[in-house]
Amino acid sequence: MPIFKRLLLTAFVMQSLMSLSVQAEETREIDPWEGFNRSMFSFNATLDRYALTPVTKGYQAITPDIVETGVGNFFGNLGDVGSMLNNLLQFKPKAVVQDLSRVVFNTTIGLGGILDVATPMGLPEHGEDFGQTLGYWGVKTGPYLVLPFLGPSNIRDGIGLIPDSLIDPVGEIDPIRTRNQLYGLRVIDTRAELFAAEELLSGDRYIAMRDAYMQRREFLVNDGQVAAFDDDQF
Numbered sequence: 001m002p003i004f005k006r007l008l009l010t011a012f013v014m015q016s017l018m019s020l021s022v023q024a025e026e027t028r029e030i031d032p033w034e035g036f037n038r039s040m041f042s043f044n045a046t047l048d049r050y051a052l053t054p055v056t057k058g059y060q061a062i063t064p065d066i067v068e069t070g071v072g073n074f075f076g077n078l079g080d081v082g083s084m085l086n087n088l089l090q091f092k093p094k095a096v097v098q099d100l101s102r103v104v105f106n107t108t109i110g111l112g113g114i115l116d117v118a119t120p121m122g123l124p125e126h127g128e129d130f131g132q133t134l135g136y137w138g139v140k141t142g143p144y145l146v147l148p149f150l151g152p153s154n155i156r157d158g159i160g161l162i163p164d165s166l167i168d169p170v171g172e173i174d175p176i177r178t179r180n181q182l183y184g185l186r187v188i189d190t191r192a193e194l195f196a197a198e199e200l201l202s203g204d205r206y207i208a209m210r211d212a213y214m215q216r217r218e219f220l221v222n223d224g225q226v227a228a229f230d231d232d233q234f
Contacts, residue, residue: 002135031210040146041106041206047149048191061220072193075186076125077106077113078169085119085167086128090136098123126221131160135221144210 033039060068084099100119102125110117119125134142134156140153150161165171173179191219201208 029143030214033053034142034147037144037146037210038206040148041209043148044114044146044151045205056195060192068189068192071185072188072204073106073110073116074113075189076116077103077110080106080125081166081169082167083126083128086130086133087126089130089133092129095126099126128164129157129160131217133222134160135217136152141214141217144214151219152209154214155192157217174194181206 005080063071080099080102082097083104087095087099102123105118105121105123106113106116109115138158141157145153145155147153147158153161170179170182173182201212
């Protein structure tokens with residue numbers, strides 16, 4: 001083999017090894033608990049396969065589309081309450097007014113949130129949560145973390161689940177039986193919404209879901225501005 005070709009081949013191999021080394025280092029920074037996370041991912045996947053997915057597909061089979069849409073709108077309206085409070089904590093007055101207007105119009109004209117009349121009126125849904133609020137104030141994501149039953153998260157978003165649960169309107173509903181039924185219905189509604197996105201995952205589903213989650217969360221925290229992962233994020 002001519003010396004020039006050998007040099008090119010050597011350079012290509014070295015570049016490939018360096019690229020793999022960088023990727024491995026980035027993975028360790030993002031996902032240092034990969035062993036635990038994969039175990040939780042497998043646990044959640046098994047639970048989903050044999051329990052949640054069959055129940056959700058049964059729900060979709062017997063529920064008319066218009067009712068299913070109404071259920072999604074109802075929970076979306078409840079979510080606007082938490083979004084409004086988080087936008088308030090982020091000092092986003094325009095978004096606060098929009099969220100408040102969404103709740104008022106959808107709760108009244110929209111028959112308790114079953115109809116989404118706010119979106120056609122030009123009032124966008126923001127979907128802010130406390131994890132995004134922490135990110136807005138500079139709190140780093142921390143390592144990726146798969147939570148049992150809850151799925152993909154990270155240290156920052158996991159902590160954010162606590163205040164989010166405290167301001168969840170469903171938690172104020174009595175009796176407890178009705179409250180638990182609403183919790184269950186929301187889980188089914190959320191799972192139904194994920195079926196379409198699930199089809200986009202390919203290859204190693206764990207890695208695909210991890211990368212998609214971390215990138216999407218930073219996308220939301222930065223209000224739509226995509227930023228590459230770097231050491232300062234962890």
